[in-house]
Amino acid sequence: MSKQKQSTQILLGPVPPALIGCGNESEKNIITLAWVGVVNSSPPMITAAVRPNRHSHQIIKDSGEFTVNLPNKDQVELADGCGTLSGRDLNKFEHFKVTAEMGTLKQAPMIAECPVSMECKLEHTVELDSHTVFIAEVVSSYVDSAILDDKGKIDFEKCDLLGFCAGSYLGTKPLNLSIGYTRKG
Numbered sequence: 001m002s003k004q005k006q007s008t009q010i011l012l013g014p015v016p017p018a019l020i021g022c023g024n025e026s027e028k029n030i031i032t033l034a035w036v037g038v039v040n041s042s043p044p045m046i047t048a049a050v051r052p053n054r055h056s057h058q059i060i061k062d063s064g065e066f067t068v069n070l071p072n073k074d075q076v077e078l079a080d081g082c083g084t085l086s087g088r089d090l091n092k093f094e095h096f097k098v099t100a101e102m103g104t105l106k107q108a109p110m111i112a113e114c115p116v117s118m119e120c121k122l123e124h125t126v127e128l129d130s131h132t133v134f135i136a137e138v139v140s141s142y143v144d145s146a147i148l149d150d151k152g153k154i155d156f157e158k159c160d161l162l163g164f165c166a167g168s169y170l171g172t173k174p175l176n177l178s179i180g181y182t183r184k185g
């Protein structure tokens, strides 16, 4: 293997291009974020890194909640569009003809058409140089029953969630191995 030295590019991926639902009394919005991560298991917590100039930034900060919705391969245009258009200019739910579905949160909607959704409550906010890191507790998780196997686990043959890495969108196909971690069930 001959590795070429790169500039200090962040090469962590593929990651889901997550569709983040947020809202307040007057509007509901969606922002695509690739910089979403898992940081704690008990309670379950995730991070979402958002640039302060995004329209969604203030909405999340003020409401203290958001949802994380994972798109499948067929929803790549939705993911890309929610990551290039701004809620300042249009209503993305109407523009992309997707459904804002309320769960247990007061303001942040889930996207009914996405196969996986999580509802999150903001716990900590860390301001870094370019991004604000929202650290939030996952308070409920939902999976489309059509993609669950008979043990209630996600069957990745059935859902083909969308991935993203270094500027490219990818599909995610399972390897169907039975080794170590995968055997624990």
Ligand SMILES: Cc1cc2nc3c(=O)[nH]c(=O)nc-3n(C[C@H](O)[C@H](O)[C@H](O)COP(=O)(O)O)c2cc1C
Pocket: 017, 029, 030, 031, 032, 033, 034, 035, 036, 049, 050, 051, 053, 054, 055, 056, 057, 079, 080, 082, 083, 084, 085, 086, 087, 088, 164
């Ligand atoms: C695949 C993809 C990943 C993105 N990841 C991030 C991210 O992690 N953080 C961020 O601030 N913006 C990210 N963006 C850019 C925002 O989604 C984009 O600026 C969006 O139009 C902001 O929407 P809003 O103004 O309605 O909030 C990403 C865009 C795409 C297409």
